Amino acid sequence: MDEQDIRRRHFVDQMGILMVRSGGSVTMGRILGHMLICDPPEQSLSEIADGLGISKASASMLTRQLEQLGLLTRVPGKGRSTTYRMPIGNWTEVMREQIALAHLFVDLADQGLDLVKGGSDEGERLEDLRGFYQEMADEMTDFARRYEARNPQSARRRLG
Amino acid sequence: MDEQDIRRRHFVDQMGILMVRSGGSVTMGRILGHMLICDPPEQSLSEIADGLGISKASASMLTRQLEQLGLLTRVPGKGRSTTYRMPIGNWTEVMREQIALAHLFVDLADQGLDLVKGGSDEGERLEDLRGFYQEMADEMTDFARRYEARNPQSARRRLG
DNA sequence: CCGAACGTTCAAGAAGTCTTGAACGTCACG
DNA sequence: CGTGACGTTCAAGACTTCTTGAACGTTCGG
Numbered sequence: 001m002d003e004q005d006i007r008r009r010h011f012v013d014q015m016g017i018l019m020v021r022s023g024g025s026v027t028m029g030r031i032l033g034h035m036l037i038c039d040p041p042e043q044s045l046s047e048i049a050d051g052l053g054i055s056k057a058s059a060s061m062l063t064r065q066l067e068q069l070g071l072l073t074r075v076p077g078k079g080r081s082t083t084y085r086m087p088i089g090n091w092t093e094v095m096r097e098q099i100a101l102a103h104l105f106v107d108l109a110d111q112g113l114d115l116v117k118g119g120s121d122e123g124e125r126l127e128d129l130r131g132f133y134q135e136m137a138d139e140m141t142d143f144a145r146r147y148e149a150r151n152p153q154s155a156r157r158r159l160g
Numbered sequence: 161m162d163e164q165d166i167r168r169r170h171f172v173d174q175m176g177i178l179m180v181r182s183g184g185s186v187t188m189g190r191i192l193g194h195m196l197i198c199d200p201p202e203q204s205l206s207e208i209a210d211g212l213g214i215s216k217a218s219a220s221m222l223t224r225q226l227e228q229l230g231l232l233t234r235v236p237g238k239g240r241s242t243t244y245r246m247p248i249g250n251w252t253e254v255m256r257e258q259i260a261l262a263h264l265f266v267d268l269a270d271q272g273l274d275l276v277k278g279g280s281d282e283g284e285r286l287e288d289l290r291g292f293y294q295e296m297a298d299e300m301t302d303f304a305r306r307y308e309a310r311n312p313q314s315a316r317r318r319l320g
Numbered sequence: 321c322c323g324a325a326c327g328t329t330c331a332a333g334a335a336g337t338c339t340t341g342a343a344c345g346t347c348a349c350g
Numbered sequence: 351c352g353t354g355a356c357g358t359t360c361a362a363g364a365c366t367t368c369t370t371g372a373a374c375g376t377t378c379g380g
Contacts, residue, residue, distance in 0.1 A: 004275075007275055008275065011268070011271060011272050011275055014268050014271075015268060018261070018264055018265055018268060021261055021264075022183075022261065023182075023183040025337085025338075026338095027338080027339085033272075035285075036272060036282070036285050036286055036289065037272055037275060037276050037282050037285075037286070038282075039276075039279055039281070039282060040281075041281045041282070041285065044356080044357095045356075045357060046355090046356075046357090054339080054340090055339065055340050055341075056340095056356090056357075056358090057339070057340055057341080057342095057358085057359080057360090058338080058339055058340075059357095060357060060358060060359085061338095061339090061358090061359095078347095078348080081347090081348095081355080081356060081357085082356090082357080086285045086288075088284060088285065088288045089288060091288075091289075091292040101178070101181055101182065104178055104181075105178060108171070108174050108175060108178060111171060111174075112171050112196060112197055115164075115167055115168065115171055115197060116197050116199075119199055121199070121200075121201045122196070122197050122198075122199060122201070124248060125195075125196050125197075125201065125246045125248065126196055126197070128246075128248045128249060128251075129196065129251075132251040132307070135303075135307065136303075139299070139303050143295075143296075143299050147292070147295065185367085185368075186368095187368080187369085204326080204327090205326075205327060205328095206325090206326075206327090214369080214370090215369065215370050215371075216326090216327075216328090216370095217328080217329080217330090217369070217370060217371080217372095218368080218369055218370075219327095220327060220328060220329085221328090221329095221368095221369095224328095238377090238378080241325080241326060241327085241377090241378095242326090242327080
């Protein structure tokens, strides 16, 4: 293992750590790191598993999760063989979950407001939370639109 | 347990689920939910633990974590007794972690770009990621500033 | 000085998630 | 057909995180 390999491994592991802090798992992040710097950019499941020293079972499960998050694209090959690659300009897809989550907070805050309709203080706390998440959702939706406008390639699916 | 209690319990549990989706734990979210609708708004550790049916050990640990996240404020009482309450307009504090995380992605992407300086395709993927997180960080910082300007009470600490 | 109330910490157990080897189904190729 | 390569699934084990009761230190009121 030469100097370059060590640095690549370090990059991959760091991406694993950042993915954990983002809500995912270490290995999911390591796959992402691998797919960011691998050559060739398209890799089969076996190549990913071998490249990272993980089982094909993990690779199969995690690539599917990453695909669902919009962080990995499946490229069907001939027969059963398929390869994966990092999509370019697809980050608004990733924001979708965040925006949806913010809306869930807004909705739950509304339920709470209905619940404490009598009191006064409770309302203040809930409206504070509601206001924040509402603005947050609006802001992110706006940002996603601008990002898509600037990166037309990303417009695979549109925001609702 | 009457109708009202059931609805309160439901609200608390839903907040637990949303907190999990946000990267925290169920019980952390349930505490947050309790603190959003509790009366009086300031509660001691024992009141929180009893109110949710969890141990004081959990309550102690989780209130500290929530305090560090800026989602709970410690209100020192006389002697050893302290109470907690939900702060108002303190949401920019919560954004801090997100912004810091985005910066970490940018930094790691830079390391990666340095690593693959030879190739061409790798650079594209890394620059795409870097660009997104850089803009994301800028956008959130900007939003936080505007939010603070609109909610002066929140300005306990300023963004750097 | 004593006792009660409170929050903190710790080790142990419970619960959940992650990872894997092995078995399987499918497809291309000879 | 038969064989090999590939991705998928499953049950089992490893591993990590969560939760708790009990023991402890501190403070207030008597």
